[in-house]
Amino acid sequence: MDDDDEALHLALKQRISELRTEHDDLDDAIARLAENPLPDQLRLQRLKKRKLLLKDQLTHLERQLDPDVLA
Numbered sequence: 001m002d003d004d005d006e007a008l009h010l011a012l013k014q015r016i017s018e019l020r021t022e023h024d025d026l027d028d029a030i031a032r033l034a035e036n037p038l039p040d041q042l043r044l045q046r047l048k049k050r051k052l053l054l055k056d057q058l059t060h061l062e063r064q065l066d067p068d069v070l071a
Contacts, residue, residue: 012065019058026051 030047033039 009065012061016058016061016065019054019061023051023054023058026054 026047030044030051033044033047
């Protein structure tokens with residue numbers, strides 16, 4: 001693995017870590033919002049949509065790291 005590949009690999013791992021943290025934070029926010037007897041449905045829907053987008057981004061980046069893994 002040359003230096004460019006190593007740098008890309010490291011950058012991908014860093015971005016994946018950031019996205020996982022944001023995904024987990026959204027999961028917590030969604031859980032807290034859902035505990036409310038009358039949750040803001042629009043906000044809840046937006047948070048869930050953002051969480052799904054993050055999951056898709058994570059999957060894409062993870063496949064770049066290890067393209068041999070079957071999806």
